[in-house]
Amino acid sequence: MTSFEPTAEFAAQLDAQDPLRDFRHQFHIPPGPDGQDSIYLCGNSLGLQPKTARAAVERQMQNWQELAVEGHFRGDTPWMTYHERLEQATAHIVGAQPLEVTVMNNLTTNLHLLLVSFYQPTPTRYKVLMEGGAFPSDQYALETQVQMRGFRPDDAIVELVPRPGEHTLRTEDIVAKIAELGDSLCTIIMGGINYYTGQVYDMAAITQAGHAVGARVGFDLAHAAGNIPLQLHDWDVDFACWCSYKYLNSGPGGVSGAFVHERFADQPELLRLAGWWGYDEKERFKMKKGFRPMRGAAGWQLSNGAVLTLAAHEAALNIHEAAGGMVALRRKSEQLTAYLEFLIRGLALPAGTLEIITPQDPAARGCQLSILVQKNGRQLFDYLMSKGIIGDWREPNVIRLAPVPLYNSFQDVQRVGAALAEWAGRE
Numbered sequence: 373m374t375s376f377e378p379t380a381e382f383a384a385q386l387d388a389q390d391p392l393r394d395f396r397h398q399f400h401i402p403p404g405p406d407g408q409d410s411i412y413l414c415g416n417s418l419g420l421q422p423k424t425a426r427a428a429v430e431r432q433m434q435n436w437q438e439l440a441v442e443g444h445f446r447g448d449t450p451w452m453t454y455h456e457r458l459e460q461a462t463a464h465i466v467g468a469q470p471l472e473v474t475v476m477n478n479l480t481t482n483l484h485l486l487l488v489s490f491y492q493p494t495p496t497r498y499k500v501l502m503e504g505g506a507f508p509s510d511q512y513a514l515e516t517q518v519q520m521r522g523f524r525p526d527d528a529i530v531e532l533v534p535r536p537g538e539h540t541l542r543t544e545d546i547v548a549k550i551a552e553l554g555d556s557l558c559t560i561i562m563g564g565i566n567y568y569t570g571q572v573y574d575m576a577a578i579t580q581a582g583h584a585v586g587a588r589v590g591f592d593l594a595h596a597a598g599n600i601p602l603q604l605h606d607w608d609v610d611f612a613c614w615c616s617y618k619y620l621n622s623g624p625g626g627v628s629g630a631f632v633h634e635r636f637a638d639q640p641e642l643l644r645l646a647g648w649w650g651y652d653e654k655e656r657f658k659m660k661k662g663f664r665p666m667r668g669a670a671g672w673q674l675s676n677g678a679v680l681t682l683a684a685h686e687a688a689l690n691i692h693e694a695a696g697g698m699v700a701l702r703r704k705s706e707q708l709t710a711y712l713e714f715l716i717r718g719l720a721l722p723a724g725t726l727e728i729i730t731p732q733d734p735a736a737r738g739c740q741l742s743i744l745v746q747k748n749g750r751q752l753f754d755y756l757m758s759k760g761i762i763g764d765w766r767e768p769n770v771i772r773l774a775p776v777p778l779y780n781s782f783q784d785v786q787r788v789g790a791a792l793a794e795w796a797g798r799e
């Protein structure tokens with residue numbers, strides 16, 4: 373590992389050596405209070421706007437204006453098949469075959485759709501395993517899925533919690549819980565990265581353990597897609613979904629991704645909630661009775677594509693691909709986050725004032741660091757905002773800072789360190 377220094381000169385030097393340094397110019401960086409670029413460390417919540425996004429959306433507005441209904445079939449990007457333009461890049465993001473992914477709907481919708489297929493409980497196998505303190509939408513989705521199947525959430529949902537005094541889960545404990553649940557375990561659904569702590573779960577190990585007891589295994593990759601390299605196909609994951617507006621920079625409420633492993637590609641009988649866009653493409657417009665799905669993840673589509681948001685998503689994915697994909701991004705990401713960690717650990721503060729609850733092991737985290745602030749956390753957060761440093765605040769006492777390799781620089785991180793040092797000097 374590089375040995376770091378807290379100085380602006382050192383950070384400038386790291387930036388000069390960074391092969392991805394120019395990618396930040398492809399994004400609109402909102403101004404801070406002083407009119408200069410803010411330091412945007414909130415890509416875990418909403419990624420920045422690619423400068424190419426507006427033109428991509430306007431092009432489809434133009435097609436709509438000039439072609440109207442014909443836009444479905446004409447022009448250089450016919451809407452009928454627009455979603456297919458995103459398949460390849462999407463497959464790269466999550467480590468899948470193109471057949472295994474599709475882009476549709478929003479995240480919570482996709483989570484529900486996939487649970488319909490992959491949470492099919494029986495009177496004896498009906499438990500769901502998830503991480504305690506999962507993102508609320510995921511909790512509500514599970515709660516209501518369980519009820520819909522006639523079970524009680526407090527009986528069917530099993531939550532994993534850290535050991536006393538610890539903030540994150542140990543893989544050995546997750547695997548032991550899976551083995552303990554055994555034949556009663558129907559489905560495992562966890563974040564790929566926990567939104568609060570920033571912990572990466574060992575998806576390969578969890579999938580293997582789940583399959584060993586006959587359970588289905590899925591992941592909500594909202595905080596993982598575009599943040600860490602993923603190998604969903606090789607890890608043998610059954611299903612997954614993610615949003616495009618966090619690390620994939622595709623705009624507020626943008627379309628979501630879904631993954632269904634290849635081994636379900638040709639199982640038309642697999643229960644699902646269907647719509648016409650999931651119907652076999654060749655026969656779709658014959659408007660026949662009786663649902664016959666497309667092969668692969670496309671067979672879970674409901675509706676014709678949301679072209680305006682797909683266009684923004686495509687523009688963002690093109691930047692990802694141009695940057696060399698997750699391998700190149702991850703290399704820089706590990707360094708950026710390690711630098712932020714170095715600066716925080718170097719603050720002259722009484723022990724425990726700021727506690728990084730994200731794992732220290734780079735393999736067990738993405739770019740985000742979650743900082744537990746013992747007291748006056750909200751004031752520290754507001755202080756950072758006043759300095760043009762945009763992170764986010766999560767009740768009751770955590771500040772999340774996510775340096776994103778596509779548009780954050782080492783100098784950004786250095787300035788955060790300097791601001792924190794100034795604050796620490798006053799504490």
Ligand SMILES: *Cc1c(COP(=O)(O)O)cnc(C)c1O
Nearest residue numbers: 478479480507509567592594615
């Ligand atoms: C961001 C996020 C969501 C948001 O769901 P939407 O349906 O896109 O509003 C859900 N789950 C997790 C884990 C998230 O991080």
